[in-house]
Amino acid sequence: MNEIREFVYLSDAKLQQFSQPRRFVLPGAVRLTTPAVGVDVDAPAADSERDRMRRLExxxxxxGERAEWFAEPGLRPGRWVWFEAPLRCVTLQGEYRHMxxxxxxxxGEDPHYEQETGCRLLLHGSARHLVGYTPVAVEGPALEGIDGGSSIGTTFLTTAGQAVRALSLEHDPVADGVMPPPTxxxxxxxxxxxxxxxxxHGQAPGAWMCGLARVTVExxxxxxxxxxxxxxxLSVEYARDQA
Known part of the structure; x- marks a missing residue:
């Protein structure tokens, strides 16, 4: 039976970081969801899409043979990790909505998960890599403040603003010549x-998702x-065994 995978996020930029693989056999179909329909990528698919899925596989x-579990301590920037967790997908309102x-x-929301991992997870990427998924737009923390040291005041970035600016790249980190966010x-x-x-999202549980990601900072x-x-x-998909 062909394996069906349902993606939420897939970074073409990260796929392109790796050299073109040699020809090999695709073990099963991959399912990409769109707002209107799911598309099974198999023999009838266009060559470009089929090649994309082959590269991903x-x-x-x-x-998968090299990535570490995301909750392992001591992970350095640039390392690859795999994750499986209940995740909420959001964008920020305003100028950072592309992230x-x-x-x-x-x-305290999911004690079992919290005990199993002992570590929180925050993934950041470009909204253009979402696959048929509409995130919730949230009102984030104050990103700018006013220094009242003068009658006019000076606008400055808050600590949250500095973090958001560092993470909100138009392109994925280390792709297209863009430097990764500072560690x-x-x-x-x-x-x-x-x-x-x-x-x-205090009362809304996240969907169980899994995938691979490159460490920005611990x-x-x-x-x-x-x-x-x-x-x-690199990818975020629904976890099949948690469906």
Whole structure:
């Protein structure tokens, strides 16, 4: 029986980072969902789409043998990880709406998941890589502030604003010659961002999703917050065994 996979996010930019694979046999069909219809990518598919899926299957196998579990401690920027978690998909209102975020449950919301991982997960990417999925637009934390040191005041980026700016690239990190976000992201800014997502979705559970991602930064635990892994995904799909 052919394996059907239902994608939420698939980064062509990351696929293109890897060299063209040699010819091999596609083990099964891959399903891409769109707002109107699901398309089974198999023999009748266009050559370009078929090649795309073949490249993904090859890359899945290659990275699957090397990627680490996202909750493992000590992950350095640039490493590949695999994840499986209940995730919420959101965008921020305003000028950063081109960025998409996937965030796992807030503290205390899913005790079993929290105990199993001991680590929060925040994925960031470009909304143009979403596959037939419309994220919820949330009102994020204040990204700018006013310094009242003068009668006019000076506008400055808050810690959350600095984090969002660092993550909100038009293109995926390390793709198309764009440098990845700095690894010295302000931890409090990232957590302010996650708190805003948590507040918007406090009563709505996320769907179980899995995939592969490249580490942007690992934020250490603090007295009030768990360790947090920030990463940019290659793929995000619905987890079949959690359906």
């Amino acid at each position: 090859k890359l899945d196998k290659y990275l 998409v975020l996937f965030a796992d449950p807030a503290p 010295n992201l302000n931890g409090s800014g990232v957590r302010d961002l996650m708190n805003a997502v948590d507040a918007r 934020l250490p635990a603090t007295e009030s917050a768990a360790r947090c892994l920030v990463a940019s995904p």
